Amino acid sequence: MSPPLPDTDEIDAIIAPHRNAEGPLLPMLHAVQDAFGHIPETAHRVIAEALNISRAELHGVISFYHDFRSQPAGRHVLKICRAEACQAMGGAALADATLKRLGLDWHGTTRNGAVTVEPVYCLGLCACAPAAMLDDRVLGRVDDARMTSLLAEAGA
């Protein structure tokens, strides 16, 4: 069940604090995504109008960045590092095993909506690889056992 769609006033209130910033668009998009878990369609018109840019231009910006989503993610987001230092410590095998176990590809969400798995390219935890992040929680030296308990905790 998805939460009710945000209305224009709500979005207005969320972006308002950033209106006078120099280069306000990314802070606005982050604020909207923090509030709703994604950038809902309704936000496009409000933001485009507030900044006097075209919706095409706005779409171009949103689609450029890996972080911004147009659809809500699962209740938890698991990011697994794919970059070199983690590969040196078995990160690729860990990622493959995790995806396989969940029956997902990258960016996929478990059928019960609990977890979305995303690739990430370095978390700055390269001296305790392989690394992952569950929502905002950082995890180092992740092995299969640790992954199993994380997934259980997240309800995957």
Add this chain to the structure above:
Amino acid sequence: MRVYVPMDSAAKALGAEAVVAALQAAARDAGVTLELVRTGTRGMIWLEPLVEVEINGVRHGYGPAAPEDAGAILDGTSERALGPVEDLDWMARQTRLTFARVGVIDPLSLQDYAALGGLVGLRRALGMTGAGIVEEVTTSGLRGRGGAGFPTGIKWKTVHDAQAPQKYIVCNADEGDSGTFADRMLMEGDPFTLIEGMVIAALGVGATRGYVYLRSEYPDAIRVMRRAVEIARKQRVLGADVLGSGRVFDMEIRVGAGAYVCGEETSLLNSLEGKRGVVRAKPPLPALEGFLGRPTVVNNVISLATVPVIFEKGAQHYADFGLGRSRGTVTLQIAGNVARGGLFETAFGITLGEVVEGLAGGTASGRPVKAVQVGGPLGAYLPASKFDAPLGYEELDAKGGLLGHAGLVVFDDTADMLSMARFAMEFCAIESCGKCTPCRIGAVRGVETIDRIRQGDGAAVPLLRDLCETMKDGSLCALGGLTPLPVESVLDHFADEALPRREAAE
């Protein structure tokens, strides 16, 4: 009883929070009052979580600590005891200038910061002219730590000399390179150093506003930096009257959105302006037409965070360390398959071999080292035969390497080098900003060509070489322009295993 536990994200990733909870419980049980101080990390990541207990004014280490060690750590009987932390070989052998306070102080205590040399540099800079400040940085020999090694003083002079109603200081905290975490560690462990460096830069060039562009993958660093900016503002290190001087500078933390290319300075500026993070052609230089078209200093976190110590101790003190044209210290980040990984700050000139075999103690797996990738995803894979290379910008370049942000990723003999070459191309394809065809399309072709090589098609090897040439020649920035470096290094140094047999023999 005063006990220190890092709140650095690497320490957290290894269980620091659980250790803190156990220490608190154990202290309650034992009836001792715990004065718990959260710090950054010392950089000995293999010892994290590293608990430090102050005994007669000396900090004794216990690590790596698990929750079940808590009781014994508090009563001094733990087998995790390492002795005084400052005496540990890893610490004693360093020259900690930029990282002097990291792991030592509470990152958000401006008082602790000032007690250990903080704000001394800024106070000195407040008594100097802009030109004098720029001159000091030039004398120090400081070069950009973000990758390109451009002399910081020259960049500042360009901005200083530009006439404009508004100038900016932008800190590049996008730290996207695999194997690097110095920026993160500094921001989480000593954020006021970065703030002070930005204020000094602003005084030098005549800027009144600054931004830190910090990657979204670092939520802990974002929290610490935001908090530090608030504190600095409240204590008048930032704002309309910097330390009572009447000078103005304020700054803000901005969060990236998961694009590697936004670490490239012009792409970063576009992103900061709210545009797609596409790379801009240079000229114009950001120093002349940067953020919102105004003269802008764009510097890496470590470049800016090194400025305060240069002003505290004097430019010459800093310049006296180093090798050749690489002056001062390099903040090595030792990562991947290593027995001892972490941050090690030392004068430029230490050799690759000393780092990998000496400091890192070889691989974590105990197997032989096969390759070291120095300088992030755009850096070469170097075999053990290159271990005599001294770590300096020119010195490593002469060996076909790239120092970059000084991250070293070690691989053992199980590493599949052709798949590392493939990953370099794949990463470039994923992260390309899309502006140049050789990068956008070339990287995709690169992946396909490597797949053909993998299937034994020797004819694909010269195609891959050609493709690398095309990317090097036709790319606007180093993402497309240097991705060939790791790829070619695999062809050059690991041909035996990476290529079909006949090609390898040639």
